[in-house]
Amino acid sequence: MSTMRIGGLASGMDIDQLVGDLMKAERIPLDKIKQKKQILEWQRDEYREMNKLMYEMQTAARDMNYEKTYASKTTTSSNEGAVSATAFPSTLSGTYKVKVDRLASAAVRVSQDTVSASGEKIDASKAFKDQLASFKAAPDFSSGPISFTLATFKEDGTKVVKPFNVSETDTLNDVLKKINDSDLGIRAFYDSTADKVVMERTVTGDFNKNPLEYLGAEIGYNGTTAGFIANVLQMKAGTETPAGSGVWKTTETGGTNAKFTYNGSLTVEPPTNEYKINNIQFNFKQVTAGEETITVGNNTEAAFDSIVKFVNKYNEMIEKINGKLDEKRYRDYQPLSDDEKEAMEEKQIELWEEKAKSGLIRNDSTLSNGLNNLRLDFYSPLEGALKGFGQLAELGIKTTSNYGDKGKLVIDNEELLKSKLAENPDAVYKLFATDGDGKTRSTMGIAERLIKTIDSTIKTIEEKAGKSTWVNDKFTLGKNLNDVDNQINRFEDRLLQIEDRYWRQFTAMEKAIQRSNSQSMYLMQQFNM
Known part of the structure; x- marks a missing residue:
């Protein structure tokens, strides 16, 4: 129950000011506890920042574990405009001959004549029933909706047939959307300028394994239900072949496989203009008159750049961590x-806090030990390594001569490193990975050692400072913060009690003064009677 508070009406004193000043003195210990909490939070955040640096270094070390980092390849073509290639780390260096005889193409059907009647122009977004006179061959809905089927072939030669219905309330765009949304692999659209409909396969190649099926068409339709396709969309095919078969001869173009000859002896007909053979990915762009030459070689520049990037990342990490330790x-x-x-x-606060945050993890043993172990990881020779590929120094990578750099690395012989990569990229890969x-x-x-050392250091720091997703009870600084929070809560409760006590005391004083004033007034009145 709170005490009734009476200001300085009787005494004339500013009780609010007096209590406030007294409480400022009482809060000094609380400010000290809050300072302790702030330091713990800053310390926690700095440890986490160090862990972030090590996570990034660990990722860089993992990148050095990939063979492709050291054994990437370059490819050059004698005619990039006709055929290009991509090599992979395991591709053997050398020259390869390719002759492109034919490019793969997608099957395409186009209206043989304009869809609109003479002097009219259809609106593809308008219902058929509202513009029948605009069509050169108007759809007949007298017997209800019109049906037709379309067929395509999958890569394995399996035929896919889909039925479609067209009602008089449909638009041409509606019909074409139904075709596009089916699994036939057809892209259909109406070109208003040309006044024609286009149907094309979404993939290149000839997948019709049965030449009698739709007469080899990749986009086919049966003549018994072909009225809408042949007449309304003007994709006519002349006469049925054979007569009375119900099969209309196709007028489509394309639908061909690519054809190329590899090294003068192997002829391949892939359905696309890309093909991987002997671990080389070829990309065909033009038919060639003769053989073109693809040359595959080691890409030492890419491997060199990766190692430089790795060394720079390591130097950046130890510079920042050493900066905090010192x-x-x-x-x-x-x-x-x-x-x-x-x-x-604001600027004064910023400068003050910069000093207040300084040195919070100075000489931390976990970080110091981690850096020492990383140095050993870099400098220790690899057991069983090929001669000349057992240590970084043999690749032209050494510690800087400046003691103040505290273990930074420097590539002091770039030509040596590049020559080693060109001589035996696999040996360099093994030294790292x-x-x-x-x-x-x-x-x-080296990279494998670093990953393990960093992982151990990160886990030790997490035991102390945790992660942003952890609750405080899981790590040491978090538990300390919980203890400080409890101290703050207890002290704030105590301050409320102290403030209440002050107010009780001053209220009692005010009441006493008021009684004294009342008695004085009474006596004066008695003497004046």
Whole structure:
């Protein structure tokens, strides 16, 4: 139950001001506890920032574990406009001959004549019933909806037949959308300028394995239900072939496989203009008069750039971590209270907190040990490595001569590194990425060692500072923060009690003064009677 508060009506004193000043003194210990909490939060965040750097370094180390990083290939073509190629890490270097005899194409059907009547123009978004006179051959809905079927072939030669219905309330766009939405693999549209309908396969190639089926058409229709396709859409085919068969001869173009000859001996007819053979991906663009030459070689520049990027990432990480380990601690600069911040300008607050945050993880043993282990990972030779490929120094990568760099690496002989990559990219790959026996560091590649060392260091730091997704109870600093929060809550409860006590005391004083004043007034009245 709160105490009734009486201001300084009797005493003339500013009780609110007095209690406020007294409480400022009482809150000083609370401000100290809050400063402790702020330091713990800053410390936690700095540890997490260090872990972020190590996560990024670990990702860079994993990238160095891929064979393609060291064994990427370059390809050149004697005629890039006709045939190009992509090689893979395992592709053997050398020259390859290719002659392109034919390009793959998609089957296409186009109206043989305009769809609209003379002097009229259809509206593809308008219902058939509202513009019958606009069609050269108007659809007949006297017996109800019109039906027709379309057929295509899958890559395995399986025929796919789909029936379609057209009602008088449909538009031409509605019909074409039904075709597009089916699984026939047809893209159909009406070109208003040409006044024709186009149907084309969405894939290239000849998939009709039965030449009698629709007479080899990749987009076919049966003559018994072909009125809408042949007449309304003007995709006529002349006469039935054979007569009375109900099959209309196709007027489509395309629908062909590519054809090329590899190294003068192997002829292949793929359904697309891309084909992978002997671990080389060819891309055909034009028919060639003769053989074109594809040359595959090692891409040492790409591998060199990857190693440079890796070294730079490592140097960036240890520079930032060492910077934090050496950072000076300014103990006179404690976190500011809210009242102190109100009395300062924003720039002053920024400069103050920069000093207050400094040195919070200075000389941290976990980070120091982690960096020492990383140095050993880099410098230790690889057991069983090929001669000349067992240490970074043999590739032209060494520690800088400046002691202040604290273990930074430098590629002091770029030509040596490039020559090693050209000489034996697989040996360089093994120096970085070999698994070894999975336990003994000397049998593991440099990147593999780094991954394990960083993983161990990250986990130790997480035990101390946690992750952003963790609750405080899971890590040491979080538990400390919970303890501080409990201290703050208890102290704030105590402050409420102290403030209530002050008000009770001042209220009692006011009441006493009021009684004294009342008695004085009474006596004066008695003497004046």
